[in-house]
Amino acid sequence: MRKNAGKGFVTNTKYTEKKWKLYINRLLGLFFIFVICFTGVILGNERSRAQLPNDISTEILEIAEVFQKEKINIQEWKLYGRKNVYKIRDLVAFQKEVNRLKQNMGHLSWNVMEEEDQWKAVGTYYNDLLKQEETLQLITTHTNTSTTSYVLYEITGYGWEKPVATEIINNFHSNLTNISHEDFEIFSCMTGDFSDKIDGDLQNTTNILLDAFSAQKVEEIQEDTFVSVSAYTDAWNNVLPTHQGKMNLQIGLRTQGMGDKTTVIVGTPIITVEY
The missing domain is CATH 3.30.360.40 (YwmB-like)
Structure with missing residues (x-):
């Protein structure tokens, strides 16, 4: 009788140990799942904070925050990039620069005007998904003694949804790089009403x-x-x-x-x- 009781005690002890091991393994599994999910949330938050690279201007976002705080209805907003172009001295150089811009900004529809005192190329595009307008202009004014040229890139957004606005702002700066690797003067403007x-x-x-x-x-x-x-x-x-x-x-x-x-x-x- 005692021998059987001893065997029963050993069997129960092994059974209990197996249950504890199974329980601990489940806890460890849940713990690792929690760690993975928590890490994903943290990384997701970091990505959302970093939607705009550090070298991208954020003034328009700050203006929008003030408009929303003061309950001003945002109608439209614009970003401009402007830079002088010093390499254009004649019509041939102007046409060469237009062809380069057409190649780098192929999604735009172009209209080129060559008048007596001014050469002007205008590329336009409307993104129906983002409700975004783009205009790129290369303008050269010339006299008998000198020429002055500049590039003006403008992007317009309507209303305000921050995820959409963030994408438009990223597109704006990406396109500036496609237009030229030189620095642009950046202008931000927002219109609203109350x-x-x-x-x-x-x-x-x-x-x-x-x-x-x-x-x-x-x-x-x-x-x-x-x-x-x-x-x-x-x-x-x-x-x-x-x-x-x-x-x-x-x-x-x-x-x-x-x-x-x-x-x-x-x-x-x-x-x-x-x-």
């Missing part, structure tokens, strides 16, 4: 926006239905000199009267649309 004034009159609204951009006023034009302010903020590096000091931010507000919508335009370093 039905009610944020707080009081146009001047108060302007001050709220200046505070939102941590900007100091440099110059101002003020009328009853229109305010235009040039300002400077330490947040952005692109700076232009003025008689009153350096600036890198412009804010324009216009209203048609009581109860009408107020149009807001913000640009850096300057506003690049008519207002």
Whole structure:
């Protein structure tokens, strides 16, 4: 009887050990699954933070954040890249540069105009999926003694969805590289509106926006239905000199009267649309 009891005890002990080993293996398996999933989430978050490379300008994103914070409806926004072209001295050189741009920006539809005092090539494209417009211009003005040439690349987005905007911004900078490996002057501009004034009159609204951009006023034009302010903020590096000091931010507000919508335009370093 005791021998059988001893065998039963050993058998139960081995059974218990097997159960514990199985239980521990399951726990380890769950632990490793958790680690893999957690790592994936972390990496995913890092990728979303790094959607824009470090060398890409993010001013338009910051302007959009201010518009959304102040409940300004975003209508459209633009990015411009501009650079001088010094190698064009005659029509042959102009045509050669046009052919190079056509090759590097093959998705654009082109129109070339060769007039007496100006040569101009314009490439355009509309991306229906992203609701994005592109325009690339090569312009040469010439006299008997000199020529001046520059490239202007413009991209326009409508409304605001951040994932779409991020893709458009990446496309913009990628296309700048296709156009030229030299540096461009970058301009950012956003247009929106709101039905009610944020707080009081146009001047108060302007001050709220200046505070939102941590900007100091440099110059101002003020009328009853229109305010235009040039300002400077330490947040952005692109700076232009003025008689009153350096600036890198412009804010324009216009209203048609009581109860009408107020149009807001913000640009850096300057506003690049008519207002």
